[in-house]
Amino acid sequence: FPARMLLPLLLLPWAWGALAASPPLPTESLALRLLLTSLFPNASAVTVAAKVLLGDLETHALDSRTGAIRFLQPWAQEGLSPREWQDLEQVAAQSLADFVRTVTKIAREQGIDYPFVAQASIGCELRPNGPSRGFYDIAGNGQAVVSFDEEAGTWVARSADGLARYTQDLLNRDWSTSTRLQYFLKVSCIYVLQTFARHGNASLARRERPIAVVFAREPPPTGPPASLLLVCRVTGFYPRTVHVAWLQDGEEVGPGRQLDSTGTLPNADLTYQLRSSLAVGPGDGHSYTCWVEHSSLGGQSLLIPW
Template structure:
């Protein structure tokens, strides 16, 4: 079956738009997602989406096979004539894709309906190098993956159909040539132009908001929950501190995956299981690009949120000890003053 290779062709067409990004701070990944549902040999429903990290650059109008721009700065990045060329190439690609899939389905007696999914893209680094990847799915299951090291397709499931597609892709020399043009020319040549238009979106920073609360699933267990939300970009570090020292990974510590919010920010939860009244102090520490060198520190049992700058766990513990000592001395002195005052009042009362 020939069709999966043509997912890469669509990627090439849209990479004039999305695959030419250099990195402002680390690396960026560009992905093209394609889902084609074949109801029968005469009807196919195709959806396509181009992403830069989590930014939706554009999508495919499945009725007209034209590009819909999701960001105001995407269309001006290229001349109108270039967009016309890209859209014409997309229409040609989709016609060929549908034809070749149906042809392969007939040869291998694949029953309708079925779904072909493709994910392809590249990760671009600040030193102008790149890493490419490609995955093919069939009916919601991994089918093939692309190996960058030797330029070959690997079986994700060993079936007669997957071996048939793998053999075709290995012999499709035009694929290698197109990839070479893409990464040696397009990604590098258009990089500065696209950065100029998308820089503000790529540099967007939203600071996290963190809260700590507790749950008691049983009398012998206390679950401390650190909920962090509203942050952008996605990378974030969340850790628990016990008496100022970071809690190492273990069965009692469970941190969720980063999940999207409706406002294009992210959230996650970190849950720490502790024994009730164990005598330790706990705090949730959050590090994020929007905070710079500072960290967000939310102690358990306190509504106060603290921003700390470059303070290590040992220093935090020492500060806590000093604060407790100062508070103890202050209370002792106050108690002594109250005892002296009460003694004086008693003497004066006796004299009267």
């Protein structure tokens, strides 16, 4: 199954190469991940989307029609030779074909109804103050199925259902591939992450300050008294990670039904936005402030009162 997708990559000569020349570690935690989403409308068709992210940056994508790797950053082709990229394209085509065949087989043997979506996330994370971490997670229709335990070298079911247990047992039969997968996550992936981080350093260092405004949505003028909805719109920030909270009389409002958020969404200019709303009872007499923390603010916070 998905583990077999990596076997050709692990056997590429340059993937085992001169790791002694590794670039320096990043000063912050940084992850490299391949995200694979495959839609199976029926037993004879599949649509695949694959992309690579370095931190929040989309760096590479796979053209599912041609099998060509697309470079989404100006520096994304650096670090590997044209021959190495050609090898990777061949590996990707073979790996995707193996993936589709095996998932189709599992769907048949487990009686999975069509259509369904199979998802995979594989990669590694460098943490400057701790050990590196490798990961490989498999999901179906948005539900976790199995994950690879990098230290133990085994697959672990993420739920108690029959599909997860079947997939775990199937993958754990292939001890040889699991051993190679351990090496890939611990060594090869880390080396590629460091290489991309070195060439993409300027993009990774990019910081855009958030702009925040607070406004209220009034309840309808007719009918019984209703809650006032306070909205904090935060936009234009980069990187993606942000903390937005509400303060009531200077104290953070905890989770509850009165709080809601859109989550972090992309803008057209490659920055991000988020809206957080707070339902306030009519005439409650408290003061409210939107509190924003972001890496671009140099340790300071934005406080926008209502």
